[in-house]
Amino acid sequence: MRLGMVIDLKRCIGCYGCQVACKAENGTRPGTTWARVVKREWGEYPDVKKLSIPVLCMHCGEPPCVEVCPTGASQKRERDGIVFVEGDVCVGCRACVMACPYGARYYQDDQSDYFGQGENAYEQCVYSAHQKGVVEKCDFCRHRLERGEEPACSANCMCKARIFGDLDDPESDVSRLIREEGGFQLNPELGTDPSVWYLPQER
Amino acid sequence: MSSMPDRLDLRRQDLAQVYRPQREWIDGRGILIVVAHFFSGIGAGAWLWSTLYDFPLGRVLAFASVMGLSGVAHLAFLGRWDRFWRILRRPHQSWISRGMWAIGVFGLAAGVVLLRVPGSVLPGLATALSLVAACGILLYEGFVYAASRAIPFWRTRLLPALYIAYGLRGGAALLLVAAALGGDGFDVAAVEAIKLWVVVSTAVLVLLYLVAGSRAGGAARESVAQLVAGRVSPSFYGGTVLVGIVVPVALALGRETLGLPELALVGSIGVASLVGDFYVKYCVVKAGVYTPMVGASGV
Numbered sequence: 001m002r003l004g005m006v007i008d009l010k011r012c013i014g015c016y017g018c019q020v021a022c023k024a025e026n027g028t029r030p031g032t033t034w035a036r037v038v039k040r041e042w043g044e045y046p047d048v049k050k051l052s053i054p055v056l057c058m059h060c061g062e063p064p065c066v067e068v069c070p071t072g073a074s075q076k077r078e079r080d081g082i083v084f085v086e087g088d089v090c091v092g093c094r095a096c097v098m099a100c101p102y103g104a105r106y107y108q109d110d111q112s113d114y115f116g117q118g119e120n121a122y123e124q125c126v127y128s129a130h131q132k133g134v135v136e137k138c139d140f141c142r143h144r145l146e147r148g149e150e151p152a153c154s155a156n157c158m159c160k161a162r163i164f165g166d167l168d169d170p171e172s173d174v175s176r177l178i179r180e181e182g183g184f185q186l187n188p189e190l191g192t193d194p195s196v197w198y199l200p201q202e203r
Numbered sequence: 204m205s206s207m208p209d210r211l212d213l214r215r216q217d218l219a220q221v222y223r224p225q226r227e228w229i230d231g232r233g234i235l236i237v238v239a240h241f242f243s244g245i246g247a248g249a250w251l252w253s254t255l256y257d258f259p260l261g262r263v264l265a266f267a268s269v270m271g272l273s274g275v276a277h278l279a280f281l282g283r284w285d286r287f288w289r290i291l292r293r294p295h296q297s298w299i300s301r302g303m304w305a306i307g308v309f310g311l312a313a314g315v316v317l318l319r320v321p322g323s324v325l326p327g328l329a330t331a332l333s334l335v336a337a338c339g340i341l342l343y344e345g346f347v348y349a350a351s352r353a354i355p356f357w358r359t360r361l362l363p364a365l366y367i368a369y370g371l372r373g374g375a376a377l378l379l380v381a382a383a384l385g386g387d388g389f390d391v392a393a394v395e396a397i398k399l400w401v402v403v404s405t406a407v408l409v410l411l412y413l414v415a416g417s418r419a420g421g422a423a424r425e426s427v428a429q430l431v432a433g434r435v436s437p438s439f440y441g442g443t444v445l446v447g448i449v450v451p452v453a454l455a456l457g458r459e460t461l462g463l464p465e466l467a468l469v470g471s472i473g474v475a476s477l478v479g480d481f482y483v484k485y486c487v488v489k490a491g492v493y494t495p496m497v498g499a500s501g502v
Contacts, residue, residue, distance in 0.1 A: 033218075038219075038496065039219075040497055053496075055496060064352040064353065067297075067350070067352075068298070068299070068350050068351070069296075069297060070290045070291075070293050070297035070303070071286075071290060071293065072292055072293055089286075091287065091289055091290060092283055093281060093290065093299055094228065094233075095299055095347070098225060098348075098351040099352055099353055100353055101352065101493060101494050101496065102353075102496055103218060103223060107227055133281075133282050186496050186497065187494060190352055192352070
C-alpha cells in the first residue's frame with residue numbers, strides 16, 4: 001500500500017481551511033505550517049489568473065530527506081510509504097531541511113506562542129507534544145489514520161479538493177483521478193516521486 | 204518576544220518567493236555550521252602540510268582547529284550534546300555521518316601522533332590514519348552541501364572540489380600565520396610558493412563554479428545572481444574576492460615595493476587568505492536558494 005493524496009486545483013478556492021485544520025489538529029507553533037497554501041498570480045489586467053496551490057509533505061517515493069539523514073530519524077514507513085521523523089532520534093542537523101524541495105520541514109527552535117502573553121491552556125496542551133531542537137513535518141496525521149480517519153486537511157476541505165487514498169490500488173479514487181484527469185506531481189525532474197498529486201486547474 | 208513577528212514575517216516572505224532562500228544553515232545559530240566547516244577544513248589542510256613539512260606547531264594548531272574550534276562549533280550548532288553520537292549511525296548513506304567519523308578518527312590518530320606514544324608500529328600507523336582522516340574531512344564538507352537535491356547551486360561536483368581546494372589553501376594560510384607568530388623549523392618559502400599557486404587555482408575554481416551555476420539556469424542561476432549582484436554580493440566581493448584573492452596575490456607580488464618585514468608579510472598573506480577562505484564558504488552557503496515548487500515554470 002502507498003498512501004497518497006490528490007489535490008484538485010479546479011476545486012481549491014484557497015480558503016486556507018486545510019492550513020487551519022492542520023494547525024488545530026497538530027498544534028504547531030507560530031511560523032510552522034505543515035499544510036499551507038501557495039498563491040501565484042500571473043498575466044496583466046484584465047487578463048489575470050490566480051492559482052492557489054495547497055502544499056504539504058509530498059511523502060516522496062524516493063525521499064531526499066531520508067537519504068541525507070545521518071541518524072535514521074527521517075524514515076519512510078514500509079507498510080504505507082508515509083515519511084516521518086522520529087523526534088527521539090533526530091539531532092537537529094537540518095540536512096533534511098536542505099534536501100527537501102517542497103519546504104515541508106520545520107526546525108523547532110522557536111518556542112514562541114501566538115499571543116505574546118505566554119502560552120494559554122490550549123497551547124500548553126498542544127505544544128507539549130512537540131520537542132525542541134528537532135525537525136518536524138506532516139505525517140499524513142498518522143494518529144488519525146490509526147483511528148481509521150483521513151488526514152485533517154482532507155477531512156476538513158470544504159470543497160472536497162483533497163482526496164486521500166491508496167496509490168497502489170488502481171481502483172481507488174486517487175488512482176482513477178490521476179489516470180483520468182491528467183494528474184501531475186511537483187518537480188518530477190528531481191526524481192523524488194511524490195505521493196501527492198495535483199489535478200490541473202484547467203482541463 | 205519582540206523578534207517573533209520579524210522572524211515570522213521573514214518566513215512568510217520566504218515561502219511566498221519563487222526562489223526561497225535557505226536560512227537554516229546561515230541565519231542565527233546556523234552560521235555555526237559554516238564556522239565549523241571553516242575550522243575543520245583549514246585544520247585538515249594544515250595537518251597535511253604540517254606532516255609534509257614536519258612542522259610541529261602546525262600540527263598542534265591543526266589539531267586544535269579541527270577538534271577544538273570546529274568541534275565546539277558543531278556541538279553548539281546542534282545544541283544537543285547528549286544526542287551527538289547518533290550522527291555516527293549512518294556512514295553508509297549520509298555524508299554528515301561520514302564526516303563525523305573522519306573527525307573522530309582524526310582526533311584519535313592525531314592525538315596519538317601529538318602525544319608521541321612510543322612503539323614501533325603505532326606512530327607510523329597513527330600518522331597514516333590521521334592523513335587519511337584529514338583527507339576525509341576535506342572531502343566530506345562539500346558533499347554535505349552537494350547532497351541537497353533541493354538546492355541546485357550546491358548540487359554539483361565542483362563544490363566538493365572547491366571545498367578541498369579551499370581547505371588546502373586555508374591550511375597553508377594557517378601555517379603562514381603560525382610561522383609569522385614565531386614557529387620555528389618551518390620552510391616558509393616552500394609553503395608560500397604552494398600558497399600562491401593554490402590562491403590562483405582557487406580563484407579559477409570559483410570562476411568555474413560561478414560559470415557552471417549560471418549555465419545551469421533556474422535556481423542555480425538565481426544563486427549566482429545573488430552572489431554577484433544581489434544580497435550576498437557585498438560579502439562575495441569584499442570577503443572572497445578582495446580580501447581572499449586580490450590582497451594575498453598583491454602582497455605576494457608586491458613584496459619588493461611594499462618593503463614589509465618578511466614575517467609580517469607572510470602573516471598578512473595568511474590572515475587575508477583565512478578571511479577569504481571563511482567568506483567563500485559563507486557566500487556559497489548563503490547564496491543557496493531552493494528549486495521553486497511553483498511559479499518559475501508554472502504548474
